[in-house]
Amino acid sequence: MDLAAAADGDAFLEFVDYAISMLSSSSGGNGDESPGAGPAPARPPWGWAVAQVLKSCCAYSSGVTAAILLSDLFQSWTEQRKSLTAKRKVELTNLLKTRNRRRRLPNTITIDSIHEKNFLSPKSVLEAVVIDVFVIPGTNIYMLTLGDMWSTSTIDLYLHRRYYNYIGQHGVLKKGREVMLTGCCLRTAMEGSGHARILPTEYMVMLLDEDEDEDAMLLAAQFCTYSFSSMMLDENRNNISYSFYARIEKIESLEPFGSTERKQIVLVDDDDAKIKFVLWGEQVLLANLFSVGSMLALDRPFIANCVHNNHEESQELCLEYGSATQVYLVPIAQQEEQILLTPTQIRSQGSRLSCVPSNHMASQVTLPRDLHGSVDFSKYPFRVYVSDLHDKMVGVSLFGMVARQGRCWPYGVYVWFDLYLEFNKHICRVRLDHIDVNSLKVLLFHNLCGCVVSDQSGGLQCSFYDSENVFAWCVGQTAVEFLQISPDEYMELSEDERAMYLYTLQNESFTVAIANTSQRIEAYIEGEKSLPVWEITRAQKCE
Structure with missing residues (x-):
């Protein structure tokens, strides 16, 4: 081997080592790698890198630059990791399916649909989990590989720089973290230029889980210090970086300020104090990620005076989404309850479905529950009877005859009469056509508990209220x-x-x-x- 060949060999080996180091930094060199964090190795095998470099050199017989070689290597390394990343995606999405699932947001789309249509609307919502975090070789640009539980494919996102501080070994934004995004644009795939990617968006929220120790510690340490009341009373509030944890009570649109669209989110903290979180202009897209009942962890919001519909500032304080503001979300889980059919409903079902074998008839129905544990019967497929009514039922439709109506005083008098009426969660105005005076019944009721009052030993007593113990x-x-x-x-x-x-x-x-x-x-x-x-x-x- 002559000296020239030896020099070329050294340059080749130096380039291979350089390429491996660049690919390693893009595969989790941010400190997020840990044993068991994923099946894909952080560092490409040396033999694989040599083979890929030689393959690219043969493909460009007229000559090739280092940048082209790096680009080809990165593309090959990405494809190499795809199958391994897919295994990681299956593990993560299966984990998500075992948790209590939240209700899917109205504008949610899937990653598969993005690839099929090669289009992504800025108003669309992407509910995803972080599969991988990496850096583009030769740059300091972070990318996230995202997957969702409804799709077989993944997609890469250029991370907006306002979230760079949340990357790293102790950062919140890492593999397995659930995120929601909106206001996204797609860099479509063109022939010979790789696959489609999502361009940076600043409207991304990271989801927290109160049942996870790491997330619970973050909420307790960062978001439980201040309340809305303490902020309003503090004259030095403009010099303090506040963090609040509150429930979303209402999401509503405001009258535009000139041509600028506005929305407000009414927040309620643990002390039942309320404040408005106002979004302006393009920021209103962020409201697509919120749902009533979810908890919002708001870090460093901008504090301002409210602007009312007459475009005048008031003394009322509100919060705004500033350049340093970060939003975390603890979404409300979709609680469901299995309702057993009563014998009356089973018989009714059998009469309408007599052609269906009895062993195929429904014996229970799963219905959603709200924040207070009430079960929503608005989509209940069978008729509800009076005998089926019990506590915590909402959205119930009844059809029947009103048999009693009256007024209750401290020891009240009830007047009973018959009235035919159809009930469906609506308010009706009725006219009393006739009351049979001869059928008037007078009973005494205790206004505190509604039980019948009896006359014992010359005194009025309530059998329930006057007792000491009740089982x-x-x-x-x-x-x-x-x-x-x-x-x-x-x-x-x-x-x-x-x-x-x-x-x-x-x-x-x-x-x-x-x-x-x-x-x-x-x-x-x-x-x-x-x-x-x-x-x-x-x-x-x-x-």
């Missing part, structure tokens, strides 16, 4: 309020631990709503034939 039963969320533990967690305890846990609950005080039910539910407890007639329908612990 009652409860189920569902109400039982959880009492036990302060979920059924699954309780069943995981040993027998001795269960007894000790229940013993600690004695003498605690609750505010409850209690109802008398004539429908007894058979108890699955040996030696017990039925539950008490009193049911606790709602409970709240007294502090």
Whole structure:
């Protein structure tokens, strides 16, 4: 080997080592790699790199530059990692499916649809999970590989620089983090120029999970110091970097300021103090990512005076989305409850579907629950009867005959009459056509509890209100309020631990709503034939 060949060999080997280092920095050199973080190696094999460089040199017989070689290497390395990244995507999306899923936002699209249409509207919402974080070789530009639980493919996003501070080993934005994006534009794939990518957008929120220790610590350490009331009372508020944690109560549009569109999000903190979070112009796209009931963690918002519809500033304070503002979201999970069909509904179903074998008939229906645990029956597929009504039902439609109506005074008088009326969650105006005076019945009711009052020993007594002890039963969320533990967690305890846990609950005080039910539910407890007639329908612990 002559000296010239040796010099060329050294240059070739130096370039291979340089290329490997550049690809390594793009594969997680930001410190996010950890054992088990993903199946793809952070550093390309040396033999693979040599083979790819030689392959590219042969393809460009007339000569090739270092930049072209690096570009080809990066493309090949990306394709090499795709299959391994896909395995990581399956693991992450399967993990998401096991969690309580939130309700899908109205404008949500899938990654598969982006690739199929080769188009992405700025008003669209992308709900995704971070599959990979890397740097484009030879630059300091961060890219995110995103996947969603509805798609088989992934897509790369150029990360906006306002989120660079959240990258790194201890940063929030890393593999496995759920994000929501809007205001996106697509850099479409052209022939010979790789695949489609999403251009940078500053309208991205990172999702937090209160059940994850890392996220819970972040919320407790950063967002539980200030309240809206303390900020409003602090005269030095413009010199303080505030962070708030509040529930989204309302999302509404405001009258435009000239030609500038506006939206406001009404936030409520733990002290029930309210404030408006106002978005201006293009910022209104951010409201596409919010949903009523979700928790918003707002870091360093801009504090300003509200501008009313007459375009005049007021003394009322509001929050705005400033250049240093960061938004985290704890989305409301879609709670559902399985409703068993009553015998009446099963019979009704059988009469309408007599041609269907009985073993194929529905025995239960899954319906969504709201923040207060109430079950929404607005899409219930069967007729609801009066005998089916119970606590925490909303969206119920009834058809029947009104048999009683009256007014209740401290010891009230009820007047009963018959009236035919169709109920559907609407308010009706009715006219009393006739009242049969001869059928008038007079009963005394206690206005505090609604129970019948009896005349005993010359005095009026309420059988319920005057008693000292009442045995009652409860189920569902109400039982959880009492036990302060979920059924699954309780069943995981040993027998001795269960007894000790229940013993600690004695003498605690609750505010409850209690109802008398004539429908007894058979108890699955040996030696017990039925539950008490009193049911606790709602409970709240007294502090």
